[in-house]
Amino acid sequence: MNKTLLQVESVSKNFGGISALLNINITIEQGSITSLIGPNGAGKTTLFNIITNFIPLDSGSIFFREERIDVLPPYKVANKGIQRTFQLLQVFKELSVLENVTLGMHANSKTGLFPTILRFPSMRIEEAEIIEQSMNAIQLVGLEAHINDMAGQLPFGQQKLVELARALVSRPKLLLLDEPTNGLNPHETEKVINLLNKIHEQGINIFLIAHDMRTVMEISEKIYVLNFGKKIAEGTPEEIVKNQEVVRAYLGKEYSIA
Amino acid sequence: MIERTALNMKKNILGKPLKLAFAGAVIVAILLFPIFSSRITLHFAMVGLTGAILALGLNIFFGYCGQINFGSAGFFAIGGYGVALLDKYIQMPYFASLFLSIVISGIIAFIMSLPLLRLREYMLALGTLAFGMAIYEAVSKGFTSYTGGEDGINISKLKFFGTPAGDTFFFYLFLIAILLCYWVSYALRNSRTGRAMVSISQDETAATSLGVNINNYLIQAFMLSGMILALAGGLFVKWTGWCSPEYFSLKNSILILLAVVVGGVGSAFGAIIGGLIMFILQEILVPLAIYEMLAYGIILCIFLLFMPKGIKSGIISIANWFKGANRR
Numbered sequence: 244m245n246k247t248l249l250q251v252e253s254v255s256k257n258f259g260g261i262s263a264l265l266n267i268n269i270t271i272e273q274g275s276i277t278s279l280i281g282p283n284g285a286g287k288t289t290l291f292n293i294i295t296n297f298i299p300l301d302s303g304s305i306f307f308r309e310e311r312i313d314v315l316p317p318y319k320v321a322n323k324g325i326q327r328t329f330q331l332l333q334v335f336k337e338l339s340v341l342e343n344v345t346l347g348m349h350a351n352s353k354t355g356l357f358p359t360i361l362r363f364p365s366m367r368i369e370e371a372e373i374i375e376q377s378m379n380a381i382q383l384v385g386l387e388a389h390i391n392d393m394a395g396q397l398p399f400g401q402q403k404l405v406e407l408a409r410a411l412v413s414r415p416k417l418l419l420l421d422e423p424t425n426g427l428n429p430h431e432t433e434k435v436i437n438l439l440n441k442i443h444e445q446g447i448n449i450f451l452i453a454h455d456m457r458t459v460m461e462i463s464e465k466i467y468v469l470n471f472g473k474k475i476a477e478g479t480p481e482e483i484v485k486n487q488e489v490v491r492a493y494l495g496k497e498y499s500i501a
Numbered sequence: 502m503i504e505r506t507a508l509n510m511k512k513n514i515l516g517k518p519l520k521l522a523f524a525g526a527v528i529v530a531i532l533l534f535p536i537f538s539s540r541i542t543l544h545f546a547m548v549g550l551t552g553a554i555l556a557l558g559l560n561i562f563f564g565y566c567g568q569i570n571f572g573s574a575g576f577f578a579i580g581g582y583g584v585a586l587l588d589k590y591i592q593m594p595y596f597a598s599l600f601l602s603i604v605i606s607g608i609i610a611f612i613m614s615l616p617l618l619r620l621r622e623y624m625l626a627l628g629t630l631a632f633g634m635a636i637y638e639a640v641s642k643g644f645t646s647y648t649g650g651e652d653g654i655n656i657s658k659l660k661f662f663g664t665p666a667g668d669t670f671f672f673y674l675f676l677i678a679i680l681l682c683y684w685v686s687y688a689l690r691n692s693r694t695g696r697a698m699v700s701i702s703q704d705e706t707a708a709t710s711l712g713v714n715i716n717n718y719l720i721q722a723f724m725l726s727g728m729i730l731a732l733a734g735g736l737f738v739k740w741t742g743w744c745s746p747e748y749f750s751l752k753n754s755i756l757i758l759l760a761v762v763v764g765g766v767g768s769a770f771g772a773i774i775g776g777l778i779m780f781i782l783q784e785i786l787v788p789l790a791i792y793e794m795l796a797y798g799i800i801l802c803i804f805l806l807f808m809p810k811g812i813k814s815g816i817i818s819i820a821n822w823f824k825g826a827n828r829r
Contacts, residue, residue, distance in 0.1 A: 295710060321712035333707040335700055345693075346700050350712035352693050356721050359692040360685050370692065409711070 246273040247309075248448055249294070249417055254303030254313075256289060256472075263289045264472045267303070271417070276439070276449045278459045280483075281469035282493050287452045288330055290469070291419050295327055296320050308416070322350045324416035328406045328423060330452075336395025340386055340405050343394050344377040347409035351376075380412035384438060400431045407435070411442055418442070420451040424458050436462060456494065460484070468493065531676070535669040543668050545781050550675040551737045552780025555753075556760035556772035557682040558729030563758065564767035565695060566722045567702025568618075569626045572633025573757040576727040578749035579606040580734025582640055585654040585744035586647065595659050599735040603728045610727030614720045633754045641746035653745030656738055671740040678736055679773060682729050686769035689725075698722050699767070730757075752794065756783055759797055762804050765811020774812065 251269040255262070264286045271277050279287050292298040294305060296317045305313040312320050326347070335343050352373055358366045381387055384404040389397060394405050403423065410418055423439070424432045436458055443449055443462075453459045459466060459480070466483045468476040470492045476483055483489055535543055559573050583602025587593040593601070617628045640648045648654065658665040689695035697718050700708040705715055738744040756779050764775025786793050808815025 297706070297709070316714075317709045318712050318714045321710055327710050329707070329710075333704050333710075335703040335707065337703060338696075338699065342696060342699075346696050346708075346711055346713075349693060349697055354693050356689075356694050356725070359694045360688055362688060366692065373693065 247271070248273045248275075248307070249450070250306040251290075251294065252304050252306070254290075254293060254305065255301050256286075256293060256298065257301055262472050264293070264300075264469075267469075267472075267474055269467055269474070269477075271448065271450055272465075274446070274448060275464045276443050276451070276462050278463040278466045279450065279452045279469065280454070280456075280459055280466060280493065281475075284471075285469040286472040287469055288421055291327060291421055291452065294320075294419065295325060324350070324413075325419065326350070326410040326413060326415035326417075327419035328403075328410050328421055330421040330425065332399070332402050332406060334394040334402050334405050334409070336393065338394060339391050340381065340394050340397070341374075341377060341390040343405050344380055344408045344412050345373050347380070347412040348373045348376055349413075350415075351413040377408075377412055380408040383411075383441070384408045385434075400427050403427065403431075403435075407438070411447060414445075415447060418447050418449045420449060422452050422454060424453060424455050432458065535672045540668070543672065545784050547668065547672060547675060547740060548784050549777040549781040550672070550679060551733055552756070552760055552776035552783075553679050553773040554675070554682055554733035554736070554776070555730055555757045556764060556776030556779075557679070557686055557769060558726050558733060559757050560761050560764075560767070560769060560772040561686060561689065561698075561729070562722045562726035563761050564769075564772065565690065565698040565702065566719055567699075567766075568719060568722075569622065569758075570629045570723075570726070571626050571751075571754050571758065572629035572631070572636070573726075573730050574749045574751065574754040575633040575636035576606050576610065576730035577734040577737075577753060577757075578636050578640055578746075579609060579727075580731030580736075581738040581744050581748060582648065582654075582734075583731065584735040585656050585738055588656050589654055592657075595739060599732070599739075602735045603731045606731030607724045607728045610724040611720065614723040618716060618719045618723065630751075630754075633751060637746060637749055637751065640749065648746075651746060653743055653747075656742050656744060658742060659739055668740075671736070675736060675740075678732060682732070683769055683773065685725070685729075686772075690769065694718070694721070702767075755794075755797060756780065759801055759804075762801065763812055765813055768811060768813075771811045771813060778812070 247270055249269070249271040251267055254264055254267045256264040267290065279290065281287055289298065293300045293313070296313060296315060300313055304311055307323055307325065310323070312323060315323070335346065338346075352369050354366045354369050378387075378390075381390055384407055386401060386404055386408065389401065394402060397405065407420075407423065410420075424435050427435060432455065439449060439451075439462055463480055466478065466480055467474060468483060468486075468489050475492060476486045476489045478486070484494070534546065538546065555573065555577060558576070559570060562568055562570050580602045583605055584595070584598045587598035587601060588595070613632055617625065617632065620628045641651055660666065690699070697708065697713045700711070700713055701715050701718060708715060737748065760775035760779040761772055762775070763778055764771030764773070786796055789796060804811075804815070808818075
């Protein structure tokens, strides 16, 4: 059942005279963990921003489940089932952990202003559902001891987990993770990798940016390599490690032996 | 900046019988207040209650969504003049005219939100300031043949079976309005919609990434805010029996904003307290005349510098500071 989930077709983006992305083609299959690697400034985060339409693309098109999404406003892209985390943490610092995660359920729920104020029974049922799902997600990332703490007061590693729980609570069809292990210690990194495997087993497709090669090699089924806005390689971890151009541009000599 | 919400509040705050008894005593005291108070203290209390409704109204837009509004008095005026004009020209029954004024205010808020909510921060402050000033100019100098200009409009007394309703009746009416607005704020804050609004105040990028349609929620908050402000206007002018443009000047926009800051931005209960404090203070400070605005400026500076989270957390942190000082 290898159906295409996300298809990025010859996408280009220029910032002024600089070509941030040039003619990028990426395909993400249903049921996969895909990684995006490359040196700093290669355009990885830009590509994420273009997929979620935070930045409009210059040319090309993006299809999500055979529907064109590069014409939709960013919030609608999220409502289609694409959730993301950010390279620089963006949790709601002055909301509790539980409230942060319940906000992740926004895309999955629909009660508006009037049913809320008049407290329709449908609203209460949905609210209970939101809280239950959020508690599950918090348990999954192991933050149940901190549900009432302000997210901004937690240590960095736990804030990353809050952001992750917030992104996965709505059970998105595609989860875009921008450096989920960045700035974490080895123990926390291990935990996040286990978590990603667990999420993947639950049927959530993951597309991640990572610098930590161990993470990438360990969990990815397919890897895309960007350099200066161009795709220089794609393939399984084994193929990428052997690719001379990738080794020269990014991995360095250590990997050329392997 | 965030009040204790049902979600945050797994710890029980009202478990102890002592606290229950205290709360009961406060409620009884409030209910019996108009019977035992003198005319002048009741007058102060009524102005304070109006301030509480106004602050609750602004709190939804300013407190929850984190967007500034310097034109709240404009919506206050729409409510007031709506009731006054409907009373003067077509003798509409009071509660019908109140309802209609609120609806009109909501519609005007929607129309105004289309240009205004493209702005943020300082620019939004200027835009809303212009809106408030425009409404004030319109009612005081613009359509004088209809609004009576600076003289205002005389409003008929509210009557029940021939007997006019007095201050006591309006006191309870204001209390009901406050309860209603507080309930709306509370229900909103603990819902998907309210959380989406608060998320906008904290991080618009993250909110968007979660599927929050920012513009849509800001428009809704602006409308709801404008409708509650209009409710306050409609109640206030009927109580005073007079709709005068001076109620709706820039000073009141600033006072409402101050009330929310004093109460603690984003806290509905704080807004009630802040509204009571600021509007009663305003009545007391009348003898200061031209130095009144200076006093508000000083109050605003004190709160922004020393109690940015409002009077309650300000008092708590002062108390903690003293405890710490004693221990040493």
